[in-house]
Amino acid sequence: xxxxxxxxxxxxxxxxxxxxxxxxxxxxxxxxxxxxxxxxxxxxxxxxxxxxxxxxxxxxxxxxxxxxxxxxxxxxxxxxxxxxxxxxxxxxxxxxxxxxxxxxxxxxxxxxxxxxxxxxxxxxxxxxxxxxxxxxxxxxxxxxxxxxxxxxxxxxxxxxxxxxxxxxxxxxxxxxxxxxxxxxxxxxxxxxxxxxxxxxxxxxxxxxxxxxxxxxxxxxxxxxxxxxxxxxxxxxxxxxxxxxxxxxxxxxxxxxxxxxxxxxxxxxxxxxxxxxxxxxxxxxxxxxxxxxxxxxxxxxxxxxxxxxxxxxxxxxxxxxxxxxxxxxxxxxxxxxxxxxxxxxxxxxxxxxxxxxxxxxxxxxxxxxxxxxxxxxxxxxxxxxxxxxxxxxxxxxxxxxxxxxxxxxxxxxxx
Amino acid sequence: xxxxxxxxxxxxxxxxxxxxxxxxxxxxxxxxxxxxxxxxxxxxxxxxxxxxxxxxxxxxxxxxxxxxxxxxxxxxxxxxxxxxxxxxxxxxxxxxxxxxxxxxxxxxxxxxxxxxxxxxxxxxxxxxxxxxxxxxxxxxxxxxxxxxxxxxxxxxxxxxxxxxxxxxxxxxxxxxxxxxxxxxxxxxxxxxxxxxxxxxxxxxxxxxxxxxxxxxxxxxxxxxxxxxxxxxxxxxxxxxxxxxxxxxxxxxxxxxxxxxxxxxxxxxxxxxxxxxxxxxxxxxxxxxxxxxxxxxxxxxxxxxxxxxxxxxxxxxxxxxxxxxxxxxxxxxxxxxxxxxxxxxxxxxxxxxxxxxxxxxxxxxxxxxxxxxxxxxxxxxxxxxxxxxxxxxxxxxxxxxxxxxxxxxxxxxxx
Numbered sequence: 001x002x003x004x005x006x007x008x009x010x011x012x013x014x015x016x017x018x019x020x021x022x023x024x025x026x027x028x029x030x031x032x033x034x035x036x037x038x039x040x041x042x043x044x045x046x047x048x049x050x051x052x053x054x055x056x057x058x059x060x061x062x063x064x065x066x067x068x069x070x071x072x073x074x075x076x077x078x079x080x081x082x083x084x085x086x087x088x089x090x091x092x093x094x095x096x097x098x099x100x101x102x103x104x105x106x107x108x109x110x111x112x113x114x115x116x117x118x119x120x121x122x123x124x125x126x127x128x129x130x131x132x133x134x135x136x137x138x139x140x141x142x143x144x145x146x147x148x149x150x151x152x153x154x155x156x157x158x159x160x161x162x163x164x165x166x167x168x169x170x171x172x173x174x175x176x177x178x179x180x181x182x183x184x185x186x187x188x189x190x191x192x193x194x195x196x197x198x199x200x201x202x203x204x205x206x207x208x209x210x211x212x213x214x215x216x217x218x219x220x221x222x223x224x225x226x227x228x229x230x231x232x233x234x235x236x237x238x239x240x241x242x243x244x245x246x247x248x249x250x251x252x253x254x255x256x257x258x259x260x261x262x263x264x265x266x267x268x269x270x271x272x273x274x275x276x277x278x279x280x281x282x283x284x285x286x287x288x289x290x291x292x293x294x295x296x297x298x299x300x301x302x303x304x305x306x307x308x309x310x311x312x313x314x315x316x317x318x319x320x321x322x323x324x325x326x327x328x329x330x331x332x333x334x335x336x337x338x339x340x341x342x343x344x345x346x347x348x349x350x351x352x353x354x355x356x357x358x359x360x361x362x363x364x365x366x367x368x369x370x371x372x373x374x375x376x377x378x379x380x381x382x383x384x385x386x387x388x389x390x391x392x393x394x395x396x397x398x399x400x401x402x403x404x405x406x407x408x409x410x411x412x413x414x
Numbered sequence: 415x416x417x418x419x420x421x422x423x424x425x426x427x428x429x430x431x432x433x434x435x436x437x438x439x440x441x442x443x444x445x446x447x448x449x450x451x452x453x454x455x456x457x458x459x460x461x462x463x464x465x466x467x468x469x470x471x472x473x474x475x476x477x478x479x480x481x482x483x484x485x486x487x488x489x490x491x492x493x494x495x496x497x498x499x500x501x502x503x504x505x506x507x508x509x510x511x512x513x514x515x516x517x518x519x520x521x522x523x524x525x526x527x528x529x530x531x532x533x534x535x536x537x538x539x540x541x542x543x544x545x546x547x548x549x550x551x552x553x554x555x556x557x558x559x560x561x562x563x564x565x566x567x568x569x570x571x572x573x574x575x576x577x578x579x580x581x582x583x584x585x586x587x588x589x590x591x592x593x594x595x596x597x598x599x600x601x602x603x604x605x606x607x608x609x610x611x612x613x614x615x616x617x618x619x620x621x622x623x624x625x626x627x628x629x630x631x632x633x634x635x636x637x638x639x640x641x642x643x644x645x646x647x648x649x650x651x652x653x654x655x656x657x658x659x660x661x662x663x664x665x666x667x668x669x670x671x672x673x674x675x676x677x678x679x680x681x682x683x684x685x686x687x688x689x690x691x692x693x694x695x696x697x698x699x700x701x702x703x704x705x706x707x708x709x710x711x712x713x714x715x716x717x718x719x720x721x722x723x724x725x726x727x728x729x730x731x732x733x734x735x736x737x738x739x740x741x742x743x744x745x746x747x748x749x750x751x752x753x754x755x756x757x758x759x760x761x762x763x764x765x766x767x768x769x770x771x772x773x774x775x776x777x778x779x780x781x782x783x784x785x786x787x788x789x790x791x792x793x794x795x796x797x798x799x800x801x802x803x804x805x806x807x808x809x810x811x812x813x814x815x816x817x818x819x820x821x822x823x824x825x826x827x828x
């Protein structure tokens with residue numbers, strides 16, 4: 001199902017997804033039934049069906065219940081249950097995570113593997129192919145990758161709108177085509193399908209909003225407290241990128257004017273207070289001993305006073321920032337992820353207190369604060385969500401409850 | 415063009431808008447030409463065309479260049495230039511503003527009238543009808559309201575997603591149908607078309623992003639410094655509402671922990687520092703004399719030291735808040751509106767300085783700070799934009815540059 005991605009193919013892909021959506025909802029349908037329900041002309045529909053069958057996304061079956069005396073038995077069309085629709089890959093700094101869904105949008109598996117931070121892209125992609133193979137090569141849930149729709153990829157760092165989504169789109173829009181990301185080039189060569197790209201922390205936000213702590217949330221703020229402090233916004237159910245792909249840089253909001261120098265070039269950023277290194281350094285400065293987050297978690301669980309006081313202060317800073325963002329953006333759910341969230345209530349309770357204190361009173365009981373639940377595969381799952389969201393069915397046709405009522409045109413189409 | 419608003423009519427309206435979009439781009443087209451370009455079945459297309467002609471949105475003409483010897487001269491279809499597509503009405507606290515566009519999306523006029531703050535809704539709507547009449551009743555740009563698609567309305571206060579958009583939609587989604595806003599009920603009775611509703615400050619954000627200071631901006635942050643301090647976000651070209659319609663409450667971000675009590679119930683909110691009253695009070699406390707904003711503007715222009723120092727401090731606070739929001743949301747344009755923006759560079763320069771100081775260095779030269787340009791009709795224009803954005807053509811089909819390349823299906827439709 002790899003097409004050129006012009007406006008024409010956009011419309012075509014919209015039609016394809018309309019047909020797939022009807023088959024997803026109704027199960028097997030004849031060409032005639034599909035024609036009645038989709039409102040497309042016969043020529044367009046048959047053309048679309050031919051391509052869907054050729055790609056392996058749709059399979060044909062001869063109905064047993066066809067009226068015998070009246071010509072050929074009716075052929076029905078159905079989704080190929082073995083066809084993979086999307087793969088998500090998170091190229092994190094020191095590990096690789098993959099996940100896959102089938103055409104019914106069911107997550108059929110995920111896998112992770114750590115690696116050195118300096119592993120070259122060729123080898124990272126090799127590793128990705130191997131991990132994807134582990135999801136698809138064996139077992140009953142095995143996927144046929146021939147019908148793969150697209151791959152969603154998370155990477156570290158700023159991903160502007162010039163990279164985000166699909167690389168081919170830009171030339172058509174008359175913009176300068178940017179250098180594609182090496183992961184895009186290599187994966188596209190390998191799988192022959194579009195490769196959608198975004199920042200992996202933002203993708204984790206999207207993943208948590210669909211399969212994780214904020215499942216079903218349309219307006220979600222995700223904050224990751226890790227080696228860096230960042231996050232992502234889901235707005236109306238879609239990933240928010242901002243004008244230059246710089247959305248979600250919560251870690252660089254000033255919390256201490258004139259404070260410590262930050263890697264971004266600024267001073268007093270939230271990251272200088274709430275990153276793993278900042279917290280461990282402050283803990284040591286307060287006389288505590290913790291080489292890493294698990295040791296800090298241990299100290300917290302043991303009721304260590306210095307650790308609790310420190311996290312109380314850090315949580316208050318985080319909560320103030322979240323309150324400001326809540327007033328501006330109005331999310332229904334805030335998700336706290338990253339390794340530092342493992343410190344649990346010692347951090348989350350002061351965050352919540354400061355959030356309630358500083359958010360507009362009218363919002364106080366509307367926004368819900370939760371810890372992330374997807375762990376390290378959140379980004380890979382977000383990559384899959386990116387693919388599903390780029391699907392014209394989900395983004396441009398009325399989806400979900402609307403489709404459930406069947407877009408049958410007023411009169412029969414020919 | 416008033417239909418029931420179910421999923422079926424959503425799809426139907428998408429088809430209507432597809433046809434209108436083709437006529438908008440190409441001018442007169444025959445039924446056959448339209449059929450080739452739109453990819454709809456003949457039955458669906460003819461049905462849609464019949465309704466568009468009946469509503470007055472589209473008119474038929476007999477082409478002079480039709481081949482004589484070969485049957486009837488070809489009838490062409492074209493947009494009715496007199497058909498109004500949308501009206502925007504801003505029910506501000508003490509004034510009413512209206513604006514209208516035709517089917518070509520050209521703003522054909524606007525009008526305003528002040529009134530008492532306690533004017534009942536019935537009389538406000540009467541006033542609105544009269545002002546709309548002044549745009550449509552006379553003159554060469556007169557609109558036929560028969561083809562009106564919808565009315566977009568701005569009101570003061572929180573407008574949640576339960577009110578925003580169209581009132582009929584909710585019952586279909588199986589949610590509790592909320593009490594509709596009186597303006598919705600009365601206008602719907604009067605005009606017989608859908609009435610879309612949103613907060614008028616948010617609508618001003620949308621208006622500025624389409625016709626004003628941020629024209630063409632897809633990611634815009636609008637801050638209004640008036641009796642209240644608020645604003646709105648445009649995200650990917652669409653108005654952002656947030657989960658509970660609470661997006662854009664920038665005035666209630668804490669800037670002085672433990673500071674002055676705010677009307678929202680919090681303390682130290684930006685509004686307690688940067689509203690008209692707050693600024694005038696602070697100016698008087700500093701020994702200045704200004705009964706209102708025009709007098710303050712006069713003092714600023716005269717180089718009054720106290721006024722300049724005060725606005726320098728207020729601007730710094732505003733800039734810090736905007737920097738935090740920039741890092742989180744990544745807009746390309748920030749628009750400063752409201753009466754206090756009339757103080758000009760005395761306020762905008764310190765805002766800009768604090769913004770540059772506190773935004774991530776990588777964003778410093780990417781975001782552009784501008785004063786609003788639409789004045790008091792921004793909200794009414796935003797109401798129109800709301801109608802155009804709710805149009806399935808603009809929101810669900812590929813719009814603009816995509817449509818410009820003609821969505822002709824691969825093969826001819828019958």
